[in-house]
Amino acid sequence: MGGVIEFFTNTIEGLWNDSGIHALFSGGGWKNLLMILISFVFMYLAIAKGFEPLLLLPISFGMLLTNLPMAELYHANLWQLSADGHIDYGAVLRDGGLLDILYMGVKLQIYPPLIFLGIGCMTDFSPLIANPKSFLLGAAAQGGIFFTFVVAGLLGFTAAEAGSIAIIGGADGPTAIYVSTRLLTGGGAITTGNIALAAYTYMALVPIIQPPIMRLMTTKKQRAVKMEQLRTVSKTEKIIFPIAVTIIVSLLVPSAAPLVGMLMFGNLLKESGVAARLIDTAQNALMNIITIFLGISVGATTKADQIFSLKFGGVMLLGVIAFSLGTACGLLFGKIMYRVTGGKVNPLIGSAGVSAVPMAARISQKVGAETDPTNFLLMHAMGPNVAGVIGSAVAAGVLLSVIG
């Protein structure tokens, strides 16, 4: 009888020791618990506040799954470089959990370019083609990336970490993920998940971050400038544009080719008008599937032991600095264009140069309409906005060439 009871208690004890509840309340389990609570906060922001829900919700759920002790859905150690300086994908396939397998698409840089394909299908580049000057505003706003790189470097971050943090200033989630997965190897204090969280949180906060900077840096007279109506762009121009941009950018910055190439391929599908079925798949089914895989697997990289560090605090702080600097640089260049053109360019469209399509352009429209309700800046702001997407992809390529 005593043996049965001992066997029974041993079994119960074994089960208890193997349970997630035991792991959660022993050793460093409190960190996991805290991370789970943080994932709830992000879920709340996505569901109740509508903060980029399509990405923040999968990311926060991935965060929850990865921090459930013993669930073994994601293994950070599998993603560290092996002795020959490469990731052992065989080990990932053999020993990895579901989220490890899905994360392969991030690590192998498959998901972000495919998302760009879908974005290309949905983007109308006519405002940019009609007003090529917009490209310069899109380039100027990338100043946020490079100036944040300086700040991060001076604060003691390594080149790879500084580059990954700086790209948050590009205000483009897939680009930030693309760069950080290439630069960060998973062994440090900063992960792709940290970068993605910061990027998407601040992208959702664009309506709060940008307007005060816009009002501060422009005068009422400048905000009231009404811009000339844009010319009509022919179909031939729209078809030539993606082909030309792909060739020019890929020849100049080859490492930007996967992002820019897929963005422009998607746009060519759209503008050609002969591939309706492909567009439908690229911008709907394919993009939605990739968004789910990308979000949940990137969220999984936010393991408790990696996120509780001063460096993560630094990522969040520098992320908002990057966004603000990007906005300020765009506005500054907008003011230069205002002067050069004799007051024909409204500087507010400069802030749309940070990607965040179409939110940043909407903010330009909104702040412009505050000064003069009859002022319609939306189409003018869409030019720098889509230029910002190309600009951040080019900046990403430059960072990868210089650091990677």
Added chain:
Amino acid sequence: MYIHPFLLAEVQEQLPATEEVRQKMLQGTEKMSGTEITAMTIVGLAVVFAALLILVIFLYCSGTVFKKTGKQKKSEPAKAAPAKPASQQPKQQPKAAQAPAAAEDDGEIIAAIMAAIAAMGAADGKAYRLRSVRQVTRGGSGRSVWAQAGLHDATKPF
């Protein structure tokens, strides 16, 4: 590329990595000097600006070509046009005489608008006569009423 220091020490001990690979690994772990940061930033910004400036130049050039071809296409039908309306001239003449201010406007559009007004008036038993068509100076916006209405429709959701 960033390598965890612990792993790097192991790599250095165990792996006879080539000098190039080792240098590349070391590059990511080391903190950057002020000169490196400045150089990377200036080069980075310059390359982004250069790439996008080339695209601006390309777009200006292609835009100029397409504007010219667009104008040529428009002017060709304009030259051919006088031959056709010659037969319709008598019909349109009275309206044109009543609308000197709209000499450049399309007579057909004026006729269509007038027909719409007449149709509405007919329902009430009233008849209208078009005496003149004057150009209204557009308010501060510099856009036509139709363009303003279109813009309002397109931007209202935002």
